[in-house]
Amino acid sequence: MLALDQIDLALLTALTEHPRAGDLELSRLTKVARATVQSRLRRMTEAGVIADWDPTLDVAAAGFEVQAYVTLEISQGALDEVSRDLEAIPQVLEAYVTTGSYDVLCRVATRSHPELQATLVRIDQSSSVVRSTSVMVLSVLVPPRVLPLLGSGETVPSRRAPAYRKG
Template structure:
Protein backbone atom coordinates (compact mmCIF):
# COMPACT_ATOMS: atom_id res chain seq x y z
CA UNK A 1 0.00 0.00 0.00
CA UNK A 2 1.61 3.28 -1.08
CA UNK A 3 2.12 5.93 1.53
CA UNK A 4 -0.80 8.35 1.25
CA UNK A 5 -1.42 11.12 3.72
CA UNK A 6 -4.85 12.55 4.57
CA UNK A 7 -4.56 15.29 1.92
CA UNK A 8 -3.80 12.76 -0.83
CA UNK A 9 -6.84 10.75 0.26
CA UNK A 10 -9.05 13.84 0.21
CA UNK A 11 -7.84 14.75 -3.27
CA UNK A 12 -8.55 11.23 -4.52
CA UNK A 13 -12.08 11.27 -3.10
CA UNK A 14 -12.81 14.70 -4.57
CA UNK A 15 -11.58 13.64 -8.00
CA UNK A 16 -13.47 10.33 -7.78
CA UNK A 17 -16.68 12.32 -7.27
CA UNK A 18 -15.87 14.92 -9.89
CA UNK A 19 -12.77 14.51 -12.04
CA UNK A 20 -13.41 17.93 -13.59
CA UNK A 21 -13.20 19.80 -10.29
CA UNK A 22 -10.86 22.74 -10.71
CA UNK A 23 -7.49 22.82 -9.01
CA UNK A 24 -8.63 26.03 -7.28
CA UNK A 25 -11.67 24.29 -5.77
CA UNK A 26 -9.63 21.28 -4.70
CA UNK A 27 -7.02 23.58 -3.17
CA UNK A 28 -9.70 25.38 -1.14
CA UNK A 29 -11.18 22.10 0.10
CA UNK A 30 -7.90 20.54 1.18
CA UNK A 31 -6.22 23.73 2.39
CA UNK A 32 -3.26 23.73 0.00
CA UNK A 33 -2.03 26.05 -2.75
CA UNK A 34 -3.03 25.35 -6.35
CA UNK A 35 0.57 24.38 -7.14
CA UNK A 36 0.64 22.10 -4.12
CA UNK A 37 -2.49 20.31 -5.35
CA UNK A 38 -1.14 20.12 -8.90
CA UNK A 39 2.07 18.48 -7.68
CA UNK A 40 0.23 15.97 -5.55
CA UNK A 41 -2.08 15.00 -8.44
CA UNK A 42 0.95 14.60 -10.72
CA UNK A 43 2.58 12.29 -8.17
CA UNK A 44 -0.62 10.27 -7.80
CA UNK A 45 -0.69 9.91 -11.58
CA UNK A 46 3.00 8.95 -11.75
CA UNK A 47 2.51 6.27 -9.10
CA UNK A 48 -0.37 4.86 -11.15
CA UNK A 49 -2.84 5.48 -8.34
CA UNK A 50 -4.81 7.72 -10.69
CA UNK A 51 -4.91 5.70 -13.90
CA UNK A 52 -6.97 8.13 -15.93
CA UNK A 53 -10.04 10.32 -16.13
CA UNK A 54 -13.30 9.38 -17.79
CA UNK A 55 -16.90 10.49 -18.18
CA UNK A 56 -19.77 8.53 -16.64
CA UNK A 57 -22.08 7.92 -19.55
CA UNK A 58 -25.74 7.29 -18.82
CA UNK A 59 -26.44 4.38 -21.14
CA UNK A 60 -30.20 4.56 -20.53
CA UNK A 61 -30.22 8.00 -22.13
CA UNK A 62 -28.68 6.39 -25.20
CA UNK A 63 -31.49 3.85 -25.34
CA UNK A 64 -29.72 0.98 -23.59
CA UNK A 65 -32.38 0.13 -21.03
CA UNK A 66 -31.45 -3.41 -20.10
CA UNK A 67 -28.39 -4.41 -18.07
CA UNK A 68 -27.66 -7.88 -16.83
CA UNK A 69 -24.95 -10.05 -15.37
CA UNK A 70 -24.60 -13.36 -17.14
CA UNK A 71 -22.83 -16.17 -15.32
CA UNK A 72 -21.26 -18.45 -17.90
CA UNK A 73 -19.92 -21.95 -17.34
CA UNK A 74 -17.68 -23.36 -20.04
CA UNK A 75 -15.76 -26.51 -20.81
CA UNK A 76 -12.18 -26.05 -19.60
CA UNK A 77 -10.69 -26.71 -23.06
CA UNK A 78 -12.40 -23.66 -24.62
CA UNK A 79 -11.94 -21.23 -21.74
CA UNK A 80 -9.58 -18.93 -23.62
CA UNK A 81 -11.54 -19.02 -26.89
CA UNK A 82 -14.79 -18.15 -25.12
CA UNK A 83 -13.10 -15.27 -23.29
CA UNK A 84 -11.77 -13.90 -26.59
CA UNK A 85 -15.13 -14.25 -28.32
CA UNK A 86 -16.97 -12.56 -25.46
CA UNK A 87 -14.53 -9.65 -25.41
CA UNK A 88 -15.35 -8.94 -29.05
CA UNK A 89 -19.12 -8.69 -28.48
CA UNK A 90 -20.47 -5.16 -28.30
CA UNK A 91 -23.08 -6.21 -25.71
CA UNK A 92 -20.37 -7.24 -23.25
CA UNK A 93 -19.20 -4.13 -21.41
CA UNK A 94 -17.38 -5.88 -18.59
CA UNK A 95 -15.98 -9.38 -18.42
CA UNK A 96 -14.45 -11.20 -15.45
CA UNK A 97 -12.97 -14.66 -15.12
CA UNK A 98 -14.14 -15.88 -11.73
CA UNK A 99 -13.90 -18.80 -9.32
CA UNK A 100 -16.93 -20.56 -7.91
CA UNK A 101 -20.01 -21.92 -9.57
CA UNK A 102 -19.28 -20.44 -13.02
CA UNK A 103 -16.22 -19.51 -15.08
CA UNK A 104 -17.07 -16.03 -16.39
CA UNK A 105 -19.23 -13.16 -15.27
CA UNK A 106 -20.20 -10.84 -18.13
CA UNK A 107 -22.01 -7.53 -17.75
CA UNK A 108 -24.33 -7.09 -20.69
CA UNK A 109 -25.90 -3.86 -21.93
CA UNK A 110 -28.63 -4.00 -24.57
CA UNK A 111 -31.52 -1.86 -25.76
CA UNK A 112 -34.41 -4.16 -24.83
CA UNK A 113 -35.45 -7.65 -23.81
CA UNK A 114 -35.50 -8.77 -27.42
CA UNK A 115 -31.81 -7.94 -27.79
CA UNK A 116 -31.03 -9.66 -24.50
CA UNK A 117 -32.82 -12.76 -25.64
CA UNK A 118 -31.01 -12.67 -28.96
CA UNK A 119 -27.67 -12.44 -27.19
CA UNK A 120 -28.49 -15.32 -24.84
CA UNK A 121 -30.43 -17.62 -27.14
CA UNK A 122 -28.50 -17.03 -30.34
CA UNK A 123 -25.07 -15.53 -29.73
CA UNK A 124 -24.15 -17.45 -26.59
CA UNK A 125 -25.96 -20.61 -27.64
CA UNK A 126 -23.83 -20.72 -30.80
CA UNK A 127 -20.52 -20.50 -28.94
CA UNK A 128 -18.89 -23.88 -28.71
CA UNK A 129 -18.14 -25.20 -25.24
CA UNK A 130 -20.62 -23.18 -23.23
CA UNK A 131 -22.21 -25.51 -20.71
CA UNK A 132 -24.72 -23.22 -19.07
CA UNK A 133 -25.63 -19.61 -18.40
CA UNK A 134 -27.55 -17.88 -15.66
CA UNK A 135 -28.83 -14.36 -16.27
CA UNK A 136 -29.29 -11.87 -13.48
CA UNK A 137 -31.11 -8.73 -14.57
CA UNK A 138 -29.81 -5.58 -12.94
CA UNK A 139 -32.81 -3.65 -11.65
CA UNK A 140 -31.12 -0.92 -9.64
CA UNK A 141 -27.64 0.56 -9.59
CA UNK A 142 -26.21 1.66 -6.28
CA UNK A 143 -23.38 4.13 -6.15
CA UNK A 144 -20.72 2.71 -3.89
CA UNK A 145 -18.37 5.07 -2.10
CA UNK A 146 -15.00 3.62 -1.28
CA UNK A 147 -13.85 6.19 1.27
CA UNK A 148 -13.13 3.45 3.79
CA UNK A 149 -10.62 1.77 1.47
CA UNK A 150 -8.40 4.82 1.55
Protein backbone atom coordinates in the same frame (compact mmCIF):
# COMPACT_ATOMS: atom_id res chain seq x y z
CA MET B 1 0.73 -0.53 -3.69
CA LEU B 2 0.41 3.11 -2.75
CA ALA B 3 -0.54 4.08 0.80
CA LEU B 4 -3.06 6.90 0.71
CA ASP B 5 -3.05 9.62 3.34
CA GLN B 6 -5.68 12.20 4.29
CA ILE B 7 -4.56 14.65 1.60
CA ASP B 8 -4.81 11.95 -1.07
CA LEU B 9 -8.31 11.03 0.13
CA ALA B 10 -9.35 14.68 0.16
CA LEU B 11 -8.09 15.07 -3.41
CA LEU B 12 -9.85 11.91 -4.58
CA THR B 13 -13.08 13.05 -2.90
CA ALA B 14 -12.86 16.52 -4.48
CA LEU B 15 -12.05 15.00 -7.86
CA THR B 16 -15.00 12.60 -7.59
CA GLU B 17 -17.40 15.37 -6.55
CA HIS B 18 -15.99 17.86 -9.11
CA PRO B 19 -14.60 15.72 -11.97
CA ARG B 20 -14.05 18.69 -14.28
CA ALA B 21 -12.10 20.73 -11.72
CA GLY B 22 -8.60 21.76 -12.64
CA ASP B 23 -5.58 21.78 -10.38
CA LEU B 24 -6.24 25.32 -9.14
CA GLU B 25 -9.85 24.50 -8.21
CA LEU B 26 -8.77 21.24 -6.51
CA SER B 27 -6.19 23.26 -4.59
CA ARG B 28 -8.92 25.63 -3.38
CA LEU B 29 -11.31 22.80 -2.49
CA THR B 30 -8.74 20.81 -0.52
CA LYS B 31 -6.85 23.77 0.91
CA VAL B 32 -3.46 22.49 -0.23
CA ALA B 33 -0.93 24.10 -2.54
CA ARG B 34 -1.39 23.73 -6.29
CA ALA B 35 2.03 22.09 -6.61
CA THR B 36 0.95 19.54 -3.97
CA VAL B 37 -2.21 18.80 -5.95
CA GLN B 38 -0.21 18.33 -9.14
CA SER B 39 2.41 16.07 -7.55
CA ARG B 40 -0.17 13.99 -5.66
CA LEU B 41 -2.34 13.49 -8.76
CA ARG B 42 0.74 12.54 -10.81
CA ARG B 43 1.86 10.08 -8.11
CA MET B 44 -1.60 8.47 -7.84
CA THR B 45 -1.88 8.26 -11.63
CA GLU B 46 1.55 6.65 -11.99
CA ALA B 47 0.66 4.15 -9.24
CA GLY B 48 -2.61 3.28 -11.01
CA VAL B 49 -4.87 4.53 -8.18
CA ILE B 50 -6.35 6.99 -10.67
CA ALA B 51 -6.95 4.59 -13.54
CA ASP B 52 -8.14 7.06 -16.18
CA TRP B 53 -9.68 10.44 -16.80
CA ASP B 54 -12.66 9.11 -18.76
CA PRO B 55 -16.16 10.41 -18.04
CA THR B 56 -18.49 8.05 -16.20
CA LEU B 57 -21.14 6.96 -18.66
CA ASP B 58 -24.65 5.85 -17.67
CA VAL B 59 -25.76 3.24 -20.20
CA ALA B 60 -29.36 3.31 -18.93
CA ALA B 61 -29.58 7.06 -19.55
CA ALA B 62 -28.21 6.40 -23.05
CA GLY B 63 -31.14 4.06 -23.78
CA PHE B 64 -29.71 0.71 -22.69
CA GLU B 65 -32.05 0.19 -19.75
CA VAL B 66 -32.24 -3.62 -19.82
CA GLN B 67 -29.24 -4.94 -17.90
CA ALA B 68 -28.28 -8.38 -16.66
CA TYR B 69 -25.44 -10.25 -15.07
CA VAL B 70 -24.46 -13.46 -16.82
CA THR B 71 -22.36 -16.24 -15.31
CA LEU B 72 -20.54 -18.58 -17.65
CA GLU B 73 -19.14 -22.04 -17.16
CA ILE B 74 -16.49 -22.49 -19.84
CA SER B 75 -14.42 -25.33 -21.28
CA GLN B 76 -11.13 -26.04 -19.56
CA GLY B 77 -8.34 -23.81 -20.89
CA ALA B 78 -10.65 -21.74 -23.12
CA LEU B 79 -10.28 -18.37 -21.37
CA ASP B 80 -8.56 -16.65 -24.30
CA GLU B 81 -11.23 -17.81 -26.76
CA VAL B 82 -14.08 -16.75 -24.47
CA SER B 83 -12.39 -13.39 -23.96
CA ARG B 84 -12.22 -12.83 -27.74
CA ASP B 85 -15.85 -13.93 -28.17
CA LEU B 86 -17.12 -11.62 -25.40
CA GLU B 87 -15.08 -8.66 -26.64
CA ALA B 88 -16.77 -9.06 -30.04
CA ILE B 89 -20.21 -8.48 -28.47
CA PRO B 90 -20.79 -4.74 -27.87
CA GLN B 91 -23.54 -5.41 -25.32
CA VAL B 92 -21.00 -7.05 -22.97
CA LEU B 93 -19.90 -4.13 -20.80
CA GLU B 94 -17.45 -6.01 -18.60
CA ALA B 95 -16.39 -9.54 -17.77
CA TYR B 96 -14.42 -10.99 -14.86
CA VAL B 97 -12.77 -14.34 -14.25
CA THR B 98 -14.19 -15.71 -10.99
CA THR B 99 -13.91 -18.55 -8.53
CA GLY B 100 -16.77 -20.85 -7.55
CA SER B 101 -19.33 -22.67 -9.65
CA TYR B 102 -18.84 -20.44 -12.66
CA ASP B 103 -15.73 -19.24 -14.44
CA VAL B 104 -16.76 -15.84 -15.79
CA LEU B 105 -19.15 -13.09 -14.64
CA CYS B 106 -20.36 -10.60 -17.29
CA ARG B 107 -22.52 -7.51 -17.20
CA VAL B 108 -24.56 -6.84 -20.33
CA ALA B 109 -26.85 -3.99 -21.34
CA THR B 110 -29.42 -3.78 -24.15
CA ARG B 111 -32.25 -1.54 -25.31
CA SER B 112 -34.95 -4.23 -25.03
CA HIS B 113 -35.76 -7.71 -23.79
CA PRO B 114 -35.62 -9.18 -27.33
CA GLU B 115 -32.13 -7.65 -27.74
CA LEU B 116 -31.13 -9.14 -24.38
CA GLN B 117 -32.33 -12.55 -25.53
CA ALA B 118 -30.34 -12.20 -28.77
CA THR B 119 -27.26 -11.18 -26.77
CA LEU B 120 -27.61 -14.18 -24.46
CA VAL B 121 -27.95 -16.49 -27.46
CA ARG B 122 -24.85 -14.93 -29.03
CA ILE B 123 -22.88 -15.48 -25.81
CA ASP B 124 -24.05 -19.10 -25.72
CA GLN B 125 -22.89 -19.58 -29.31
CA SER B 126 -19.28 -19.36 -28.19
CA SER B 127 -17.95 -22.89 -28.61
CA SER B 128 -16.23 -22.59 -25.22
CA VAL B 129 -19.34 -21.71 -23.21
CA VAL B 130 -20.65 -24.88 -21.56
CA ARG B 131 -23.46 -23.25 -19.56
CA SER B 132 -24.72 -19.76 -18.82
CA THR B 133 -27.10 -18.30 -16.28
CA SER B 134 -28.48 -14.78 -16.40
CA VAL B 135 -29.95 -12.54 -13.71
CA MET B 136 -31.87 -9.38 -14.63
CA VAL B 137 -31.05 -6.08 -12.96
CA LEU B 138 -34.25 -4.46 -11.66
CA SER B 139 -32.73 -1.35 -10.12
CA VAL B 140 -29.46 -0.06 -8.70
CA LEU B 141 -29.35 -0.40 -4.94
CA VAL B 142 -25.75 0.78 -4.39
CA PRO B 143 -24.12 2.51 -7.36
CA PRO B 144 -20.46 1.84 -8.18
CA ARG B 145 -18.31 3.55 -5.57
CA VAL B 146 -14.77 3.52 -4.26
CA LEU B 147 -14.38 6.40 -1.81
CA PRO B 148 -16.12 4.68 1.15
CA LEU B 149 -13.66 1.79 0.83
CA LEU B 150 -10.62 4.04 0.58
CA GLY B 151 -11.77 6.08 3.57
CA SER B 152 -12.72 3.09 5.72
CA GLY B 153 -9.30 2.18 7.04
CA GLU B 154 -6.54 3.93 8.81
CA THR B 155 -4.90 6.57 6.69
CA VAL B 156 -1.21 7.26 6.63
CA PRO B 157 -0.35 10.54 8.35
CA SER B 158 0.10 13.43 5.93
CA ARG B 159 3.55 13.74 4.39
CA ARG B 160 3.26 17.52 4.42
CA ALA B 161 6.21 19.12 6.19
CA PRO B 162 5.39 21.21 9.26
CA ALA B 163 5.13 24.95 8.63
CA TYR B 164 7.72 25.59 11.33
CA ARG B 165 10.16 23.62 13.40
CA LYS B 166 10.77 23.89 17.09
CA GLY B 167 14.37 24.61 17.58
